[in-house]
Amino acid sequence: DAEITQSPRHKITETGRQVTLACHQTWNHNNMFWYRQDLGHGLRLIHYSYGVQDTNKGEVSDGYSVSRSNTEDLPLTLESAASSQTSVYFCASSEGQEYNEQFFGPGTRLTVL
Amino acid sequence: SQKIEQNSEALNIQEGKTATLTCNYTNYSPAYLQWYRQDPGRGPVFLLLIRENEKEKRKERLKVTFDTTLKQSLFHITASQPADSATYLCALDQAGTALIFGKGTTLSVSS
Numbered sequence: 067d068a069e070i071t072q073s074p075r076h077k078i079t080e081t082g083r084q085v086t087l088a089c090h091q092t093w094n095h096n097n098m099f100w101y102r103q104d105l106g107h108g109l110r111l112i113h114y115s116y117g118v119q120d121t122n123k124g125e126v127s128d129g130y131s132v133s134r135s136n137t138e139d140l141p142l143t144l145e146s147a148a149s150s151q152t153s154v155y156f157c158a159s160s161e162g163q164e165y166n167e168q169f170f171g172p173g174t175r176l177t178v179l
Numbered sequence: 180s181q182k183i184e185q186n187s188e189a190l191n192i193q194e195g196k197t198a199t200l201t202c203n204y205t206n207y208s209p210a211y212l213q214w215y216r217q218d219p220g221r222g223p224v225f226l227l228l229i230r231e232n233e234k235e236k237r238k239e240r241l242k243v244t245f246d247t248t249l250k251q252s253l254f255h256i257t258a259s260q261p262a263d264s265a266t267y268l269c270a271l272d273q274a275g276t277a278l279i280f281g282k283g284t285t286l287s288v289s290s
Contacts, residue, residue, distance in 0.1 A: 099277060108282035109223070109268065124277065156222050167213065168278065170222030 068093040072157050072171040080179055085144040087174050089157030097160045098140040099168065100124075100132065102153040109156065115140055147178045181206050183281040185269060192259055194290045200254040202269035202281055208247045209271035214254050217266045217283065226267075227254075259288045 070091040079085050089098065100112040111124030113132040121132050129151060131143045144151055154175050158168040186201040202212070211230045215223035229236045229245045229252065236243045242255040256263050266283040 101280075106282070109280040111277055111279065114277045122277075125279070158222070167225035167228060168223075170224070173220075173222055 070157060070159055070169055070171040072155075072174050074174060075172065076175045078177045078179065079147050081147060081149060083147050085147050085176065087142045087144075087155055087157075087176070089140050089142065089171060090138055091157075091159040091169070091171075092138065093159055093161065093169060094137060095159035095161045095169075096137070097162075097166075097168075098134070099158040099160075100130070100140065100142045101156045101158065102126065102151075103156060103173075104153050112142065112155075113140075144176075147176075149178050152176060152178045181209070181271065181279055183269060183271065183279060185267075185281040185284045187284050188282070189285045189287070191287045191289065194260060194288055196259055198256040198259045198263070198286055198288070200267050200269075200284045200286065202252040202254065204250050204271060208250065211272060212243075212245055212252050213270045213278065214241075214243060214252075215268040215270060215280075217268060223268055256286075259286075261288050261290050264288050 073088045096117045099114040101109045103109050110126045112130050115121050115134040118134050154173050156173050157171040160166045160168045182205045184203045192198050213228045214226045217223040227243045229243045240257045244253045264287050266285045268280050268283045270278040270280045
């Protein structure tokens with residue numbers, strides 16, 4: 067069955083370190099998204115991609131980057147982790163038009179000490 | 180920019196009753212609106228999509244309405260069950276770009 071996976075599921079890192087969160091989907095979806103979810107803020111869009119080599123900034127993109135070299139993967143990199151980036155991160159994918167339903171991964175809980 | 184408000188952070192109801200959750204938005208009317216369910220420790224799961232030209236949509240015990248005049252969507256769960264306890268998120272488009280999500284309403288159904 068097609069799925070979307072995230073790794074690691076839990077990560078503890080230190081301030082200033084570079085961290086990469088992986089997202090892999092086997093739906094063959096063109097669209098992929100990264101969100102963070104914090105108490106009081108809900109889901110906020112970080113970056114998204116509508117296809118290979120396409121990336122776009124979302125609402126809270128500062129301090130994050132993504133690259134899309136193939137259809138299946140959209141890794142999220144925190145260039146220099148900050149305590150404010152402690153959060154739960156969700157990856158999602160969808161096919162076709164941007165308004166189609168999104169399929170979410172299980173999430174990565176990141177703690178920056 | 181578009182803003183979404185889900186009026187209640189928490190809603191508590193008894194089993195068998197109808198739960199009604201509200202999603203209000205500001206500014207322009209979206210072309211479509213979606214509802215998701217999220218259980219603790221898991222990613223959101225899509226439930227329903229309704230387009231601006233659709234007043235109502237149903238799926239089993241779920242019903243969604245979309246009132247572009249009031250800038251509001253209502254999400255109903257009829258004959259609610261304890262298994263319906265979860266956080267429900269509404270999401271809408273931003274003029275054809277990626278979705279934005281509300282903060283969610285946590286529904287608790289007691290038996």
